[in-house]
Amino acid sequence: xxxxxxxxxxxxxxxxxxxxxxxxxxxxxxxxxxxxxxxxxxxxxxxxxxxxxxxxxxxxxxxxxxxxxxxxxxxxxxxxxxxxxxxxxxxxxxxxxxxxxxxxxxxxxxxxxxxx
Amino acid sequence: xxxxxxxxxxxxxxxxxxxxxxxxxxxxxxxxxxxxxxxxxxxxxxxxxxxxxxxxxxxxxxxxxxxxxxxxxxxxxxxxxxxxxxxxxxxxxxxxxxxxxxxxxxxxxxxx
Numbered sequence: 001x002x003x004x005x006x007x008x009x010x011x012x013x014x015x016x017x018x019x020x021x022x023x024x025x026x027x028x029x030x031x032x033x034x035x036x037x038x039x040x041x042x043x044x045x046x047x048x049x050x051x052x053x054x055x056x057x058x059x060x061x062x063x064x065x066x067x068x069x070x071x072x073x074x075x076x077x078x079x080x081x082x083x084x085x086x087x088x089x090x091x092x093x094x095x096x097x098x099x100x101x102x103x104x105x106x107x108x109x110x111x112x113x114x115x116x
Numbered sequence: 117x118x119x120x121x122x123x124x125x126x127x128x129x130x131x132x133x134x135x136x137x138x139x140x141x142x143x144x145x146x147x148x149x150x151x152x153x154x155x156x157x158x159x160x161x162x163x164x165x166x167x168x169x170x171x172x173x174x175x176x177x178x179x180x181x182x183x184x185x186x187x188x189x190x191x192x193x194x195x196x197x198x199x200x201x202x203x204x205x206x207x208x209x210x211x212x213x214x215x216x217x218x219x220x221x222x223x224x225x226x227x228x
Binding site for chain 1: 149153218221
C-alpha cells in the first residue's frame, strides 16, 4: 500500500524565495496534517484538514505560511517569502477519523528545507 | 499547558533487555487516543502502537506493549528484547478531540 508521499525530499533555496511543499495522503484518509520539526521546538502541528477543509490553522507561524487542499489526494504548504528561520523538516501526515479521536496518523518521509 | 510529558530525554539499554519509556498525559476528557512513534536517525516517523481511552486491555504489537494506567494518566511504552535497530527517538502523542499533542521525545540507545 502506498503511504503518505511528500515532495521534494530536500529543498535548498535562498531567503525571499517562494517554497512549495507537496503531499499526497493515503487514499481513504479524511484527515491531513502538516507538521514542522526543529531541534529547538520539537514537532509542531501547523494546520490540519478534514475532508479538504482547514479545521485548525492556529499553529501556522505567520502570514507567510499558507496551506491548501484542493482535493482529497493533494495538499500544499507554501512559504512566501521564505526566511532562514523557516529551515526545518516539514512532515505531512494523514489519518482516518472519528468524532472524538483519530486512528493513528501515518507520516510521510518529510521535506528537509534549508533557507540560506 | 503541557499535555504530554516525557521525562527521560535519553536512555540506554543493553541489547536483549526490556526497557520502559515513560509518558504521562493531561486531559479532562474521557475519550482520547494515545500513540507512540519511533523516529530513527533517518528521520521518518513510524507509528508503533495505539491505545484508546476506553480500551480495557493494554495494547500490544509484537515486541511493543503499552502500559496504560488511566488513573495515573500514564501510557508507558515497553520494548521487550531490545535490538540494536531500536535505537531511535520515541515520541508519545495524544489525540484529544482532534487536537494532536506530541511529547518532547526520549532518545533510546541500545548497547551491544
